[in-house]
Amino acid sequence: MVQQRIKSSMKKLFYKEPLLFYDGLQIFVAEDQFSSKYVCTLVEQSDEKDKYLCVPVSSSRLSAVIRGNIELREIYIATESNELFTVEVQTELLHDLPASQINPEELPANWLPDHGFFLNVESSDNLVITESVERQRAIIHCHLNPPEARSESKILADNLSQATKLIQRLIKHAFRRSITSLEKNIRTRLSTPDNYQLEVFAFSEGSFTLHLQSAIPADLVGYVEITKALQIIDRITALVSTPNATVEQVAQLGGHFATAYKDLLKFISDVDTPLEYEWSTPETRTIVRRRITSAQAKPLYDALIERTDIGSETVELIGKLTKVDEKMKTWRITNEEDDKEYNGESETDLAGLIIETQRYKLVCEERLEEERGTGKEFTKLYLISFQTI
């Protein structure tokens, strides 16, 4: 008699997508190194670890589970491959989950969901939402429509690189602005490039459509930090038909955001490249869509450059000067707050300033400028006034 045995085998699973959250992650999709999918359900919880019961599923069965066409219990009882695994999660890392195979006949009854549990995750036919759920990232589709893209799906390399750079720059400064009201330690933690950087992962037709995603994935409830930046940009782009309102709103967002938005508008206007964007995150599962035409960009740009006061940001530095060049009108200071050196130019006379011994408070204008040739963005400080303290 051939005795059937379940071989004790281990494999590694990787977290893919959350399916249900309630006081923690209850159900999620995982995959193995061959991209086979598993549905994992929380069965035990303690102060040390969470234990999940995982079953491999075909694409069609996974789709049926997600759409609520099959009971969750059914996929564990009537398995497609007679395989079940348990996964124990002890840390916040879900990338490398050791899965132990168990005998389906020895499955504890209390590990099974009750009859009548249908998942029914809200699904969407919209590609942006689908991509955000599948990739677990914020997804932005930018439809660029320069003259060369209007008859066939193509774009000049210069226009593509310029547009990509300007969009990334706008998001960077919107993100930085979005965290200014937070306490310093949180701001410092959040202001890493990972939180606002975008990755291009595809192109498609429909003008010339750039598919962008957040560099870092969403957390388990689908939240992505870049959402903050996108919401700020939405507020501004909702006002494209009203230049005066745009100027008022942009003025509140600081000089660097204003410069980034002005430069994007200039590109849209000068290169005659209407821009339409749509975005979504796994958390929102809704689409935000905005459009800026070339005809709208020009008056917006003109209105913004008229307000010279909103192109820069004021920075205060306190400390001792380490270098002053009266002739070249340049200076350098060690700022006490962060113990860093700052240097810049001056629009006022520097005669009589004392280095090394006297403490000063410098009020500077910080402008966003670009390096010639590389186009790399940098900030430059211009001293407006100073006082001894």
Added chain:
Amino acid sequence: MSTETQNHWAESLPDGCPPENAFAPQNDMFYRLVDTVPPEDKDFWSHRKLFPNRKFNISECLACSCSIISDLQSCIRVSKLPTQKNKRIVKLSLPPESGLIKQTGGHLTHFSWWRALDFNPIPLCVEPDGTTEN
């Protein structure tokens, strides 16, 4: 942990928590799975308070919140899951002074609740009459 935060909330919350877009409920009805009826204070503890030594796969702010559901049918559904099946459902109307809430997760009926220090939810909890109540 900020002192101000500790003074306002039932649990210690990290800085910047609750998030800026969390809002005060306006006597909206919510449902929660609890161990006993009437519930005990522990039934409204966050994951962080229940499992203080765990590292979670969510932000610390979310770990310090308590899940509530805005729809009875969705709550009944969750009650069929292995770790929830022995629990009972209570409904409670959350007044503005109960704290702040935010819709979180892919299911639109799921909310995270950061409970105010002075708000005691237990007297407000009742078992819903039937499975069709909304």
